[in-house]
Amino acid sequence: MxxxxxxxxxxxxxxxxxxxxxxxxxxxxxxxxxxxxxxxxxxxxxxxxxxxxxxxxxxxxxxxxxxxxxxxxxxxxxxxxxxxxxxxxxxxxxxxxxxxxxxxxxxxxxxxxxxxxxxxxxxRVAEAFWRDCVVDASIIAQWVVSLGRRDAAARTAHLLCEMALRLECAGQGSRTAFEFKATQAHIADALGITPVHMNRVVRWLRQQGVLSWTGRTIRVLDWDGLVRIASFDGGYLEMRRE
Amino acid sequence: MxxxxxxxxxxxxxxxxxxxxxxxxxxxxxxxxxxxxxxxxxxxxxxxxxxxxxxxxxxxxxxxxxxxxxxxxxxxxxxxxxxxxxxxxxxxxxxxxxxxxxxxxxxxxxxxxxxxxxxxxxxRVAEAFWRDCVVDASIIAQWVVSLGRRDAAARTAHLLCEMALRLECAGQGSRTAFEFKATQAHIADALGITPVHMNRVVRWLRQQGVLSWTGRTIRVLDWDGLVRIASFDGGYLEMRRE
DNA sequence: CGCATAGTTGAACGCGGTCAACGTGAGTGG
DNA sequence: CCACTCACGTTGACCGCGTTCAACTATGCG
The missing domain is CATH 2.60.120.10 (Jelly Rolls)
Structure with missing residues (x-):
């Protein structure tokens, strides 16, 4: 087994x-x-x-x-x-x-x-592995775009959209209700901002009414709103079945 | 042929x-x-x-x-x-x-x-291609580090170090004298800063005496100084012959 | 010569950083 | 059961790097 x-x-x-x-x-x-x-x-x-x-x-x-x-x-x-x-x-x-x-x-x-x-x-397995590395690179390239072109709120929203879809795809919750098992400090690190500012962004997102975030549990109250804030297009995740 | x-x-x-x-x-x-x-x-x-x-x-x-x-x-x-x-x-x-x-x-x-x-x-060719994609991903990951953790001058210096080594390795000049065929605006774009600020950074690097930069020709006058400003470690380029 | 592109500089603004403090909940030991 | 601790979250005040807008110069090309 x-x-x-x-x-x-x-x-x-x-x-x-x-x-x-x-x-x-x-x-x-x-x-x-x-x-x-x-x-x-x-x-x-x-x-x-x-x-x-x-x-x-x-x-x-x-x-x-x-x-x-x-x-x-x-x-x-x-x-x-x-x-x-x-x-x-x-x-x-x-x-x-x-x-x-x-x-x-x-x-x-x-x-x-x-x-x-x-x-x-x-x-064919070698190609599958190769392809998996390419998808990984595709995600990293999107992070470069985020760090280079999005402000702190859009970056945060973008990461949340990405993780929401990936977790949903992996069977770990849905895109509107999932566990993001990282501290705000970790997320801030990934986004290239300080934990202090990360927290301000979280407060702002809550005020916008797009999500609730308590502990490690995130509930997306307005998916389209979050997508709009993030300028999110999930194509790069390559998750559509051909 | x-x-x-x-x-x-x-x-x-x-x-x-x-x-x-x-x-x-x-x-x-x-x-x-x-x-x-x-x-x-x-x-x-x-x-x-x-x-x-x-x-x-x-x-x-x-x-x-x-x-x-x-x-x-x-x-x-x-x-x-x-x-x-x-x-x-x-x-x-x-x-x-x-x-x-x-x-x-x-x-x-x-x-x-x-x-x-x-x-x-x-x-073995498939693996060589796969490996080439992995090196590419490794470079992108370093860009994420740059965008997330380095200030504008360090980012610029880092990109210059990277391109210097890659161009040298490709037989296109040496690390201390090479042609970087991109405009300052393009480089600014890659580094996630504005062309205006890019130019200020160039001026600062010139004042530091680490390089001369006229047109598309870059001459590194102080390689170690540039490396220090960039916090550069070229290991990620995977250019050592095993 | 005229026009476009790239480079250069100045002044004012604002996003996000920095520092410092406090709140809060979980775990731990008296 | 409470006191203590520690990690995480939260908030405020001030500051500075990099943006923005605007103007001007330099270079090349028809």
């Missing part, structure tokens, strides 16, 4: 990449080690060679880019079914860190040799 | 991916159409299906993310030997535009069927 996270991961791949039964079984049969971490602990220290990729099973993970002076910036967030660093199968020397953003975070450590064994035996 | 741009592209791949003579020949033998464009013309309009990828032969190309309201943000820059949108081989419906940033820009249109034919016949 494969771990449910592998099934989630496979389902995510199947949205964009058709795979035969045999290929699906190959993915589900990959060996792994189950692990769990607390926030503020690097799953992988940056600048080192890694031998496995991490598949989020439960919780929220963040990828941190870092400057030589030690400052960090969240460059991606990963929800259950996401392979945090499938990239590292192709570039084992990672230049970033992955950390838990929620407690607890459970994840599967899948050895690169397993990923490469399967992808080399099944070229 | 293959086009020199294909050779540049192959050389770039070989930095990170060892390939046999047969695999190299397969890449060099891909069919293509030579094309040329002026600035401010989309090579590919966003939201459409594309059937080929673009390999820059001469000049500078930019990838533009765009907001529903029409505002645009440069999310990547491509120099000779770069495949702008190798991504599109895996996701043919592109959510961005590619434009020339220099006049003229010449490039090779390589049909996806060619790329896929070669990559399916040679799994």
């Amino acid at each position: 494969p771990h449910p996270a592998l099934q989630y991961f496979l389902n995510r791949l199947l949205i964009r990449s058709p795979l035969t039964e045999e290929e699906r079984q190959a993915i589900l049969s990959m060996r792994f080690h189950l692990a769990q971490v607390s926030p503020n602990v690097d799953i992988v220290p940056p600048g080192h060679l890694v031998t496995y990729s991490c598949l989020v099973a439960e919780g929220l993970a963040g990828r941190f880019g870092q400057l030589p002076n030690g400052m960090r910036q969240i460059t991606a967030m990963y929800i259950p079914g996401d392979m945090c660093d499938l990239h590292s199968a192709m570039l084992p020397r990672v230049e970033w860190a992955v950390q838990a953003l929620s407690a607890p975070l459970t994840y599967l450590k899948i050895p690169h040799e397993e990923l490469l064994r399967v992808s080399r035996a099944h070229p | 293959p086009h020199p741009a294909l050779q540049y592209f192959l050389n770039r791949l070989l930095i990170r991916s060892p390939l046999t003579e047969e695999e190299r020949q397969a890449i060099l033998s891909m069919r293509f159409h030579l094309a040329q464009v002026s600035p401010n013309v989309d090579i590919v309009p966003p939201g459409h299906l594309v059937t080929y990828s673009c390999l820059v032969a001469e000049g500078l190309a930019g990838r533009f993310g765009q907001l529903p309201n029409g505002m645009r943000q440069i999310t990547a820059m491509y120099i000779p030997g770069d495949m702008c949108d190798l991504h599109s081989a895996m996701l043919p419906r592109v959510e961005w535009a590619v434009q020339a940033l220099s006049a003229p820009l010449t490039y090779l249109k390589i049909p996806h069927e060619e790329l896929l034919r070669v990559s399916r016949a040679h799994p």
Whole structure:
């Protein structure tokens, strides 16, 4: 019986990449080690060679880019079914860190040799992995657009729209009611603003009546309003089934 | 006799991916159409299906993310030997535009069927392509860090360091003397600042004595100084030969 | 010569940063 | 059961980086 996270991961791949039964079984049969971490602990220290990729099973993970002076910036967030660093199968020397953003975070450590064994035996699986990396890059590119062109409120709204759709797609709630297991400080980090200003934006969004946000639970009261504030177009998430 | 741009592209791949003579020949033998464009013309309009990828032969190309309201943000820059949108081989419906940033820009249109034919016949080539996309994503992730954590001067210095190394690696000048064929307005766009402020930053960098910048020619007078201002660490470019 | 594009500079404004304080809820130990 | 602690959320006052608007210069090209 494969771990449910592998099934989630496979389902995510199947949205964009058709795979035969045999290929699906190959993915589900990959060996792994189950692990769990607390926030503020690097799953992988940056600048080192890694031998496995991490598949989020439960919780929220963040990828941190870092400057030589030690400052960090969240460059991606990963929800259950996401392979945090499938990239590292192709570039084992990672230049970033992955950390838990929620407690607890459970994840599967899948050895690169397993990923490469399967992808080399099944070229269509290799393409599915490649395609998954491309979607990840597409999301990061949208973050660049957000950081470069949107003000703090639009950035926040945009991230919320993105996470709402991704969580809905992953079966973790609906776009109008979901758990965003990150602190306001984490979100501020990802958006390139200060936690103080993040909080002001949250207050403003509440005043606009587009959402209620208590603890880690977000309820979107006016989805179209949120989309409008964000100038959101979800096409880049590539979640439509062809 | 293959086009020199294909050779540049192959050389770039070989930095990170060892390939046999047969695999190299397969890449060099891909069919293509030579094309040329002026600035401010989309090579590919966003939201459409594309059937080929673009390999820059001469000049500078930019990838533009765009907001529903029409505002645009440069999310990547491509120099000779770069495949702008190798991504599109895996996701043919592109959510961005590619434009020339220099006049003229010449490039090779390589049909996806060619790329896929070669990559399916040679799994190691598929991995080389996959790896190339991962490096591209790594660069974009660094841009997120820049936009999120660096001030305007550091951002500018960082982009200059990046382009200096990439151009040097591509055989287009040295890191201390190169042509950056983009206008200050384009660079400002990529860095998420206004052209006006971009110019002030250039003036400041000149006053610091780290570079001279006349027309499109940049001369770095103090490389270490520029690196310090940028907090630059080139590891993410993955240009060391293993 | 005339026009367009790129670069340059000044003055005033405002978004978001910075600093500092306080509120609040969960967990912990006396 | 209360006191204490710690992390997270919240709010106010002031400040500065970068924007905005406007003008002017330089360069190249028909």
